[in-house]
Amino acid sequence: MKIDTYGIISDIIDKEIDILLPLKVGELRSLLESNFPKLSQFNYSLVIDNEIISDEMKLIEHSNSIAIMPPFSGG
Protein backbone atom coordinates (compact mmCIF):
# COMPACT_ATOMS: atom_id res chain seq x y z
CA MET A 1 0.00 0.00 0.00
CA LYS A 2 1.25 3.47 -0.82
CA ILE A 3 1.60 5.75 2.18
CA ASP A 4 1.15 9.50 1.76
CA THR A 5 3.43 11.79 3.73
CA TYR A 6 3.78 15.40 4.80
CA GLY A 7 6.70 17.56 5.84
CA ILE A 8 9.85 15.94 7.13
CA ILE A 9 8.27 12.44 7.11
CA SER A 10 8.51 12.51 3.30
CA ASP A 11 12.27 11.97 3.68
CA ILE A 12 11.75 8.73 5.63
CA ILE A 13 9.06 6.80 3.75
CA ASP A 14 10.75 5.42 0.66
CA LYS A 15 8.73 2.32 -0.30
CA GLU A 16 5.26 0.79 -0.34
CA ILE A 17 4.48 -1.83 2.31
CA ASP A 18 1.78 -4.44 2.84
CA ILE A 19 -0.78 -3.48 5.48
CA LEU A 20 -3.30 -6.13 6.48
CA LEU A 21 -6.38 -4.69 8.18
CA PRO A 22 -8.11 -4.68 10.63
CA LEU A 23 -5.58 -3.06 12.94
CA LYS A 24 -5.85 -0.70 15.86
CA VAL A 25 -4.21 2.72 15.31
CA GLY A 26 -1.51 1.80 17.84
CA GLU A 27 -0.81 -1.45 16.01
CA LEU A 28 -0.60 0.37 12.68
CA ARG A 29 1.97 2.72 14.23
CA SER A 30 4.09 -0.25 15.36
CA LEU A 31 3.88 -1.81 11.90
CA LEU A 32 4.97 1.44 10.25
CA GLU A 33 7.81 1.95 12.73
CA SER A 34 9.10 -1.59 12.21
CA ASN A 35 9.24 -0.97 8.45
CA PHE A 36 10.63 2.56 8.79
CA PRO A 37 12.69 2.58 12.02
CA LYS A 38 13.56 6.31 11.81
CA LEU A 39 9.85 7.11 12.14
CA SER A 40 9.94 6.36 15.87
CA GLN A 41 12.15 9.45 16.42
CA PHE A 42 9.39 11.71 15.14
CA ASN A 43 6.10 12.94 16.42
CA TYR A 44 3.26 12.24 13.96
CA SER A 45 -0.44 11.55 13.58
CA LEU A 46 -2.11 9.17 11.17
CA VAL A 47 -4.62 10.36 8.58
CA ILE A 48 -6.88 7.49 7.53
CA ASP A 49 -9.24 8.18 4.62
CA ASN A 50 -8.80 11.93 5.12
CA GLU A 51 -9.57 11.81 8.83
CA ILE A 52 -6.97 12.48 11.54
CA ILE A 53 -7.22 9.67 14.10
CA SER A 54 -5.48 10.38 17.40
CA ASP A 55 -7.23 7.66 19.44
CA GLU A 56 -4.67 4.81 19.62
CA MET A 57 -7.35 2.23 20.42
CA LYS A 58 -9.55 2.95 17.39
CA LEU A 59 -9.94 -0.06 15.09
CA ILE A 60 -9.33 0.53 11.38
CA GLU A 61 -11.30 -2.08 9.46
CA HIS A 62 -10.69 -0.86 5.92
CA SER A 63 -8.99 2.09 4.37
CA ASN A 64 -8.37 3.59 0.94
CA SER A 65 -5.58 5.90 2.03
CA ILE A 66 -3.12 6.19 4.89
CA ALA A 67 -1.00 9.28 5.46
CA ILE A 68 1.64 10.15 8.06
CA MET A 69 1.53 13.75 9.21
CA PRO A 70 4.04 15.41 11.55
CA PRO A 71 3.41 18.71 13.32
CA PHE A 72 5.01 21.76 11.69
CA SER A 73 6.46 24.46 13.89
CA GLY A 74 7.53 27.26 11.56
CA GLY A 75 5.87 30.63 11.35
Next chain:
Amino acid sequence: MNRYARQIILPNFGPQTQQKLKTSKVLIVGAGGLGIPVLQYLTAAGIGVIGIADGDTIDISNLQRQVLFYEQDIGYNKATVAYNKLHSLNSEIEFVVYDYNINQQNVFDIVECFDIVVDCTDNFSIRYLLNDVCELLTKPLVFASIFQFEAQLSVFHYGVNPYSLRDIFPNIPISNSVPNCTEAGVIGTITGLIGSIQANEVIKIITNIGTVNSGTLLLVNSLYNTMQNVTISKNSSLIPFTTKDQILNYNYGSFCSHYQYIYSLNELKELLTMDNSILIDVRELEELPKVIEVSCKQIPLSILPSTLQDLKSYNHIVFLCKSGVRSKKAIDITQEVFPSKTIYSIKDGITIFEE
Protein backbone atom coordinates in the same frame (compact mmCIF):
# COMPACT_ATOMS: atom_id res chain seq x y z
CA MET B 1 -16.47 54.74 5.32
CA ASN B 2 -14.93 55.43 1.87
CA ARG B 3 -11.87 53.55 3.05
CA TYR B 4 -13.91 50.32 3.32
CA ALA B 5 -16.23 50.98 0.32
CA ARG B 6 -14.97 47.99 -1.69
CA GLN B 7 -15.76 45.48 1.04
CA ILE B 8 -18.99 47.12 2.25
CA ILE B 9 -20.61 46.64 -1.19
CA LEU B 10 -19.89 42.89 -1.04
CA PRO B 11 -22.95 40.57 -0.88
CA ASN B 12 -23.97 39.96 2.79
CA PHE B 13 -21.59 42.67 4.03
CA GLY B 14 -22.84 46.23 4.40
CA PRO B 15 -22.17 48.89 7.07
CA GLN B 16 -23.41 46.70 9.95
CA THR B 17 -20.84 44.05 9.11
CA GLN B 18 -18.11 46.69 8.88
CA GLN B 19 -19.19 47.82 12.33
CA LYS B 20 -18.63 44.26 13.62
CA LEU B 21 -15.01 44.46 12.44
CA LYS B 22 -14.65 47.82 14.15
CA THR B 23 -15.86 46.52 17.51
CA SER B 24 -13.58 43.43 17.42
CA LYS B 25 -10.32 42.90 19.26
CA VAL B 26 -7.78 40.53 17.69
CA LEU B 27 -4.42 39.46 19.14
CA ILE B 28 -1.66 38.43 16.71
CA VAL B 29 1.07 36.46 18.45
CA GLY B 30 4.29 36.57 16.43
CA ALA B 31 5.05 39.40 13.98
CA GLY B 32 7.06 37.27 11.58
CA GLY B 33 6.39 35.43 8.32
CA LEU B 34 2.77 34.57 9.13
CA GLY B 35 2.06 37.48 11.45
CA ILE B 36 2.91 40.21 8.98
CA PRO B 37 0.30 39.43 6.30
CA VAL B 38 -2.25 38.84 9.09
CA LEU B 39 -1.43 42.24 10.59
CA GLN B 40 -1.45 44.06 7.24
CA TYR B 41 -4.79 42.69 6.04
CA LEU B 42 -6.56 43.03 9.39
CA THR B 43 -5.28 46.60 9.79
CA ALA B 44 -6.45 47.44 6.28
CA ALA B 45 -9.84 45.76 6.84
CA GLY B 46 -10.64 47.93 9.89
CA ILE B 47 -10.43 45.68 12.96
CA GLY B 48 -11.02 47.93 15.99
CA VAL B 49 -8.23 46.79 18.32
CA ILE B 50 -5.17 44.85 17.19
CA GLY B 51 -2.64 43.39 19.64
CA ILE B 52 0.87 42.72 18.33
CA ALA B 53 3.04 40.44 20.48
CA ASP B 54 6.66 39.69 19.62
CA GLY B 55 9.81 40.05 21.72
CA ASP B 56 12.20 39.34 18.84
CA THR B 57 14.37 41.81 16.99
CA ILE B 58 14.57 42.03 13.19
CA ASP B 59 17.46 40.16 11.60
CA ILE B 60 18.60 40.41 7.97
CA SER B 61 17.57 36.76 7.44
CA ASN B 62 13.95 37.75 8.20
CA LEU B 63 13.59 40.13 5.24
CA GLN B 64 13.15 37.31 2.69
CA ARG B 65 9.65 36.65 4.07
CA GLN B 66 8.77 39.33 6.63
CA VAL B 67 8.02 41.86 3.93
CA LEU B 68 6.86 44.71 6.18
CA PHE B 69 10.43 45.12 7.45
CA TYR B 70 13.16 47.03 5.59
CA GLU B 71 16.95 47.09 5.94
CA GLN B 72 16.86 50.14 8.21
CA ASP B 73 14.68 48.18 10.68
CA ILE B 74 17.34 45.54 11.44
CA GLY B 75 18.07 45.32 15.16
CA TYR B 76 14.74 46.86 16.26
CA ASN B 77 11.86 45.07 17.97
CA LYS B 78 9.42 43.42 15.53
CA ALA B 79 6.20 44.41 17.31
CA THR B 80 7.30 48.05 17.63
CA VAL B 81 8.43 48.39 14.01
CA ALA B 82 5.25 46.65 12.77
CA TYR B 83 3.15 49.08 14.83
CA ASN B 84 4.95 52.14 13.41
CA LYS B 85 4.25 51.04 9.84
CA LEU B 86 0.73 49.73 10.37
CA HIS B 87 -0.31 52.91 12.16
CA SER B 88 0.43 54.89 9.00
CA LEU B 89 -1.55 52.34 6.94
CA ASN B 90 -4.69 52.87 9.07
CA SER B 91 -4.66 55.45 11.86
CA GLU B 92 -8.22 54.50 12.87
CA ILE B 93 -6.99 51.26 14.44
CA GLU B 94 -6.14 51.07 18.13
CA PHE B 95 -2.94 49.03 18.50
CA VAL B 96 -1.65 47.39 21.65
CA VAL B 97 2.06 46.60 21.39
CA TYR B 98 3.63 43.82 23.47
CA ASP B 99 7.35 44.10 22.71
CA TYR B 100 8.11 40.97 24.70
CA ASN B 101 7.27 37.30 24.28
CA ILE B 102 4.15 35.73 25.72
CA ASN B 103 4.85 33.18 28.44
CA GLN B 104 3.03 31.38 31.23
CA GLN B 105 3.25 34.38 33.56
CA ASN B 106 1.73 36.98 31.26
CA VAL B 107 -0.49 34.98 28.89
CA PHE B 108 -3.80 35.31 30.74
CA ASP B 109 -3.50 39.07 31.28
CA ILE B 110 -2.89 39.56 27.55
CA VAL B 111 -5.32 37.05 25.99
CA GLU B 112 -8.21 38.14 28.22
CA CYS B 113 -8.17 41.57 26.50
CA PHE B 114 -9.06 40.10 23.08
CA ASP B 115 -11.89 38.24 21.29
CA ILE B 116 -9.79 36.21 18.84
CA VAL B 117 -6.17 34.98 18.95
CA VAL B 118 -4.06 34.32 15.84
CA ASP B 119 -1.14 31.92 16.34
CA CYS B 120 1.73 33.06 14.09
CA THR B 121 4.48 31.77 16.38
CA ASP B 122 7.34 29.42 15.64
CA ASN B 123 7.70 27.12 18.62
CA PHE B 124 5.57 24.44 20.22
CA SER B 125 5.71 25.64 23.82
CA ILE B 126 3.92 28.86 22.98
CA ARG B 127 1.58 27.16 20.48
CA TYR B 128 0.34 24.67 23.12
CA LEU B 129 0.14 27.39 25.76
CA LEU B 130 -2.06 29.55 23.49
CA ASN B 131 -4.14 26.48 22.61
CA ASP B 132 -4.79 25.59 26.24
CA VAL B 133 -5.50 29.17 27.31
CA CYS B 134 -7.92 29.75 24.41
CA GLU B 135 -9.69 26.49 25.25
CA LEU B 136 -10.12 27.51 28.89
CA LEU B 137 -11.27 31.03 27.98
CA THR B 138 -13.31 29.80 24.94
CA LYS B 139 -11.68 32.20 22.50
CA PRO B 140 -11.28 31.20 18.83
CA LEU B 141 -7.65 30.45 17.94
CA VAL B 142 -6.64 30.79 14.28
CA PHE B 143 -3.70 28.40 14.03
CA ALA B 144 -1.17 27.99 11.21
CA SER B 145 2.29 26.47 10.95
CA ILE B 146 4.84 26.08 8.19
CA PHE B 147 7.45 23.58 7.02
CA GLN B 148 9.49 24.59 3.96
CA PHE B 149 6.86 24.75 1.13
CA GLU B 150 4.02 23.22 3.20
CA ALA B 151 1.51 24.49 5.76
CA GLN B 152 -1.16 23.41 8.25
CA LEU B 153 -4.07 25.66 9.24
CA SER B 154 -7.18 25.32 11.40
CA VAL B 155 -9.48 27.31 13.69
CA PHE B 156 -9.65 25.82 17.18
CA HIS B 157 -12.07 26.48 20.08
CA TYR B 158 -14.70 27.95 17.77
CA GLY B 159 -18.45 27.44 17.69
CA VAL B 160 -20.72 24.88 19.35
CA ASN B 161 -18.48 21.93 18.44
CA PRO B 162 -14.96 23.18 19.12
CA TYR B 163 -11.73 21.31 18.38
CA SER B 164 -8.26 21.60 19.91
CA LEU B 165 -4.68 21.37 18.66
CA ARG B 166 -4.45 18.43 21.07
CA ASP B 167 -7.10 16.55 19.05
CA ILE B 168 -4.49 16.41 16.26
CA PHE B 169 -1.25 16.14 18.24
CA PRO B 170 -2.13 15.35 21.89
CA ASN B 171 1.29 16.08 23.39
CA ILE B 172 3.84 18.83 22.91
CA PRO B 173 6.39 17.47 20.43
CA ILE B 174 10.00 17.36 21.56
CA SER B 175 11.25 20.46 19.82
CA ASN B 176 14.53 18.95 18.64
CA SER B 177 12.59 16.35 16.60
CA VAL B 178 10.78 19.07 14.66
CA PRO B 179 12.83 21.60 12.72
CA ASN B 180 11.73 25.23 12.69
CA CYS B 181 12.25 27.78 9.89
CA THR B 182 15.79 28.51 11.04
CA GLU B 183 16.83 24.88 10.72
CA ALA B 184 14.62 23.61 7.88
CA GLY B 185 14.35 26.67 5.65
CA VAL B 186 11.14 28.32 4.46
CA ILE B 187 10.00 29.98 1.25
CA GLY B 188 8.70 33.52 1.79
CA THR B 189 5.64 33.13 -0.42
CA ILE B 190 4.04 30.30 1.62
CA THR B 191 3.99 32.47 4.74
CA GLY B 192 2.30 35.22 2.69
CA LEU B 193 -0.27 32.76 1.34
CA ILE B 194 -1.08 31.13 4.67
CA GLY B 195 -1.04 34.37 6.68
CA SER B 196 -3.58 35.75 4.21
CA ILE B 197 -5.82 32.71 4.82
CA GLN B 198 -5.50 33.25 8.58
CA ALA B 199 -6.59 36.88 8.17
CA ASN B 200 -9.51 35.69 6.01
CA GLU B 201 -10.58 33.23 8.74
CA VAL B 202 -10.54 36.05 11.31
CA ILE B 203 -12.80 38.15 9.05
CA LYS B 204 -15.16 35.16 8.56
CA ILE B 205 -15.36 34.52 12.31
CA ILE B 206 -16.23 38.16 13.03
CA THR B 207 -18.63 38.74 10.15
CA ASN B 208 -20.33 35.32 10.14
CA ILE B 209 -19.88 35.01 6.38
CA GLY B 210 -18.94 31.66 4.81
CA THR B 211 -17.73 28.57 6.67
CA VAL B 212 -14.96 28.81 9.24
CA ASN B 213 -12.18 26.19 8.90
CA SER B 214 -13.11 24.51 12.19
CA GLY B 215 -13.11 20.71 12.63
CA THR B 216 -10.82 20.32 9.65
CA LEU B 217 -7.10 20.86 9.14
CA LEU B 218 -6.15 22.57 5.89
CA LEU B 219 -2.97 21.08 4.42
CA VAL B 220 -1.29 23.15 1.74
CA ASN B 221 1.66 22.21 -0.46
CA SER B 222 2.78 25.19 -2.50
CA LEU B 223 5.17 23.15 -4.68
CA TYR B 224 2.27 21.21 -6.23
CA ASN B 225 -0.55 23.68 -5.46
CA THR B 226 -2.50 21.10 -3.50
CA MET B 227 -4.96 22.09 -0.78
CA GLN B 228 -6.59 19.35 1.22
CA ASN B 229 -8.96 19.73 4.17
CA VAL B 230 -8.74 16.65 6.41
CA THR B 231 -11.31 15.96 9.12
CA ILE B 232 -10.23 16.21 12.76
CA SER B 233 -11.70 13.60 15.10
CA LYS B 234 -12.15 14.33 18.77
CA ASN B 235 -9.65 12.64 21.02
CA SER B 236 -11.80 11.26 23.83
CA SER B 237 -8.79 10.46 26.02
CA LEU B 238 -7.92 14.14 26.50
CA ILE B 239 -8.57 15.67 29.89
CA PRO B 240 -9.10 19.40 29.34
CA PHE B 241 -7.69 22.00 31.73
CA THR B 242 -10.43 23.37 33.95
CA THR B 243 -8.54 26.02 35.93
CA LYS B 244 -5.92 28.69 35.27
CA ASP B 245 -3.65 27.15 37.88
CA GLN B 246 -3.47 23.88 35.94
CA ILE B 247 -2.14 25.79 32.93
CA LEU B 248 0.20 27.94 35.02
CA ASN B 249 1.72 24.82 36.59
CA TYR B 250 1.91 22.72 33.41
CA ASN B 251 5.37 22.06 31.95
CA TYR B 252 5.34 23.53 28.45
CA GLY B 253 9.05 22.86 27.99
CA SER B 254 11.38 25.50 26.74
CA PHE B 255 9.94 28.70 25.30
CA CYS B 256 12.97 28.67 23.08
CA SER B 257 12.87 32.26 21.90
CA HIS B 258 11.87 33.51 25.34
CA TYR B 259 14.98 35.37 26.42
CA GLN B 260 16.22 38.90 26.13
CA TYR B 261 19.47 40.39 24.94
CA ILE B 262 21.56 42.84 26.91
CA TYR B 263 23.44 45.24 24.68
CA SER B 264 25.27 47.64 27.00
CA LEU B 265 27.16 47.68 30.29
CA ASN B 266 24.73 50.25 31.71
CA GLU B 267 21.80 47.99 30.89
CA LEU B 268 23.58 45.11 32.63
CA LYS B 269 24.40 47.16 35.75
CA GLU B 270 20.82 48.37 36.01
CA LEU B 271 19.47 44.83 35.72
CA LEU B 272 21.83 43.55 38.41
CA THR B 273 20.47 46.11 40.89
CA MET B 274 17.19 44.19 40.91
CA ASP B 275 16.44 41.70 43.68
CA ASN B 276 16.94 38.07 42.74
CA SER B 277 19.17 38.85 39.76
CA ILE B 278 22.47 37.15 39.02
CA LEU B 279 25.18 37.25 36.34
CA ILE B 280 26.70 33.90 35.41
CA ASP B 281 29.89 33.47 33.39
CA VAL B 282 29.58 30.12 31.58
CA ARG B 283 33.13 30.22 30.15
CA GLU B 284 35.72 27.76 31.43
CA LEU B 285 37.40 28.89 34.67
CA GLU B 286 40.75 29.71 33.03
CA GLU B 287 39.32 31.90 30.25
CA LEU B 288 40.37 35.56 30.22
CA PRO B 289 39.63 38.36 30.76
CA LYS B 290 38.00 37.84 34.14
CA VAL B 291 34.90 39.84 34.95
CA ILE B 292 35.84 42.49 37.52
CA GLU B 293 33.41 45.31 36.70
CA VAL B 294 30.33 43.67 38.27
CA SER B 295 29.70 40.78 40.61
CA CYS B 296 29.61 37.54 38.70
CA LYS B 297 29.39 33.82 39.45
CA GLN B 298 31.46 31.37 37.40
CA ILE B 299 29.63 28.21 36.31
CA PRO B 300 31.23 26.66 33.21
CA LEU B 301 28.64 25.39 30.70
CA SER B 302 29.88 21.81 31.18
CA ILE B 303 28.81 21.74 34.83
CA LEU B 304 25.72 23.96 34.54
CA PRO B 305 23.21 21.07 34.25
CA SER B 306 24.39 19.55 37.55
CA THR B 307 24.37 22.87 39.42
CA LEU B 308 21.08 24.28 38.12
CA GLN B 309 19.32 23.99 41.47
CA ASP B 310 21.68 26.72 42.77
CA LEU B 311 19.77 29.14 40.51
CA LYS B 312 16.39 28.25 41.95
CA SER B 313 16.04 31.41 44.06
CA TYR B 314 16.87 33.85 41.23
CA ASN B 315 14.21 35.31 38.92
CA HIS B 316 16.49 37.25 36.55
CA ILE B 317 19.41 35.24 35.24
CA VAL B 318 22.00 36.75 32.89
CA PHE B 319 24.42 34.53 30.99
CA LEU B 320 27.80 35.65 29.71
CA CYS B 321 30.35 33.86 27.52
CA LYS B 322 32.92 34.86 24.90
CA SER B 323 30.63 35.51 21.93
CA GLY B 324 27.07 34.55 22.96
CA VAL B 325 26.99 30.97 21.65
CA ARG B 326 27.47 29.21 24.97
CA SER B 327 25.05 31.63 26.63
CA LYS B 328 22.35 30.46 24.21
CA LYS B 329 23.02 26.83 25.18
CA ALA B 330 22.91 27.81 28.86
CA ILE B 331 19.51 29.44 28.24
CA ASP B 332 18.13 26.26 26.67
CA ILE B 333 19.40 24.14 29.58
CA THR B 334 17.99 26.53 32.18
CA GLN B 335 14.60 26.95 30.53
CA GLU B 336 14.05 23.19 30.40
CA VAL B 337 14.08 23.18 34.19
CA PHE B 338 12.82 26.71 34.97
CA PRO B 339 10.48 27.67 32.11
CA SER B 340 9.11 30.76 33.82
CA LYS B 341 12.29 32.58 34.86
CA THR B 342 13.35 35.68 32.92
CA ILE B 343 16.64 34.91 31.23
CA TYR B 344 19.08 37.22 29.45
CA SER B 345 22.08 36.79 27.22
CA ILE B 346 24.79 39.41 26.78
CA LYS B 347 24.61 39.91 23.01
CA ASP B 348 28.28 40.43 22.26
CA GLY B 349 29.64 38.34 25.14
CA ILE B 350 32.68 39.46 27.11
CA THR B 351 33.36 42.45 24.79
CA ILE B 352 30.57 44.29 26.64
CA PHE B 353 33.26 45.32 29.16
CA GLU B 354 35.58 46.84 26.53
CA GLU B 355 34.65 50.51 26.64
